[in-house]
Amino acid sequence: MPDGYSSISGEVLLPPAAVPNVAGTPQPAGQRNVTISLRVVLDLSANVTLFAYPGDVAVNPIYCATTMPAADLSGLFAFYETGPSGEGISGEFGVDVAAASGPGSAAQVAADFAAAAGNASAAETNLDASAAVPFSSYAGYTDYSSLGNVALAWAAHTMFSHPDATSPIDNDSIIIATINGSLAGKLAVALLALSGDDRTALVNSVIGQDHSRGGSGVDNNDPAHPQPLMMIPGDVVIVRIQLNDFTAANANGSPNVAPNSYGLEGAAQQFDVVLTLA
Numbered sequence: 001m002p003d004g005y006s007s008i009s010g011e012v013l014l015p016p017a018a019v020p021n022v023a024g025t026p027q028p029a030g031q032r033n034v035t036i037s038l039r040v041v042l043d044l045s046a047n048v049t050l051f052a053y054p055g056d057v058a059v060n061p062i063y064c065a066t067t068m069p070a071a072d073l074s075g076l077f078a079f080y081e082t083g084p085s086g087e088g089i090s091g092e093f094g095v096d097v098a099a100a101s102g103p104g105s106a107a108q109v110a111a112d113f114a115a116a117a118g119n120a121s122a123a124e125t126n127l128d129a130s131a132a133v134p135f136s137s138y139a140g141y142t143d144y145s146s147l148g149n150v151a152l153a154w155a156a157h158t159m160f161s162h163p164d165a166t167s168p169i170d171n172d173s174i175i176i177a178t179i180n181g182s183l184a185g186k187l188a189v190a191l192l193a194l195s196g197d198d199r200t201a202l203v204n205s206v207i208g209q210d211h212s213r214g215g216s217g218v219d220n221n222d223p224a225h226p227q228p229l230m231m232i233p234g235d236v237v238i239v240r241i242q243l244n245d246f247t248a249a250n251a252n253g254s255p256n257v258a259p260n261s262y263g264l265e266g267a268a269q270q271f272d273v274v275l276t277l278a
Contacts (some may be wrong), residue, residue, distance in 0.1 A: 066126055119148045120180055
């Protein structure tokens with residue numbers, strides 16, 4: 001008698017009804033599901049492309065010996081992954097960027113910069129301008145305490161063809177104090193005014209140089225919770241400054257200043273201040 005059939009008292013019974021298997025499909029009567037391995041190994045691989053960035057290069061550099069705290073720059077910017085395929089990064093401001101002070105705030109970073117590069121009481125070797133025009137042409141006149149001192153030397157060079165020809169200048173200390181005193185406020189405003197493109201380019205620059213900054217055990221695909229961009233000791237920060245809009249006039253008001261104020265008015269010079277984080 002075929003499997004699945006039985007006979008009682010000469011009565012012929014129909015086969016048992018089909019029982020659904022674990023997949024939900026009917027299973028033929030008398031059969032059971034099995035589990036097997038196909039005894040093969042599929043080697044799967046793909047190329048993971050990590051974008052790279054060579055790092056920014058200082059133009060007309062002035063190197064600052066005083067460091068800035070890495071902890072204060074950490075969290076100033078943040079980022080998350082964007083795009084339909086998750087192949088982009090959006091650079092954002094950190095959550096504390098607008099705070100009056102403290103790590104991750106533009107005000108704190110600006111204050112740190114001013115303390116490092118705008119302290120006229122610092123050692124004269126604080127700023128090394130030996131690789132910067134115009135000071136690279138003057139042996140022995142390449143070290144300065146602060147950017148205020150640099151500005152005074154540049155004005156003297158522009159007007160009288162030597163960075164230490166400051167005798168005709170009557171307000172040396174005022175020039176130094178004006179420049180140094182404006183650094184923190186101007187940098188804070190400039191940082192808060194960075195566009196989305198600028199923020200994204202900055203984040204890409206950091207992660208492109210050190211991929212570990214792009215992941216720290218958190219989900220960085222959530223726009224509602226961007227990942228803070230971390231900075232570490234040894235990182236280098238470049239702040240570009242431009243000296244311009246200087247004017248010249250006689251202290252006593254007599255009209256004997258040469259035309260165009262000895263070339264100072266309308267002149268301009270850019271420097272990249274290079275600082276190391278600690």
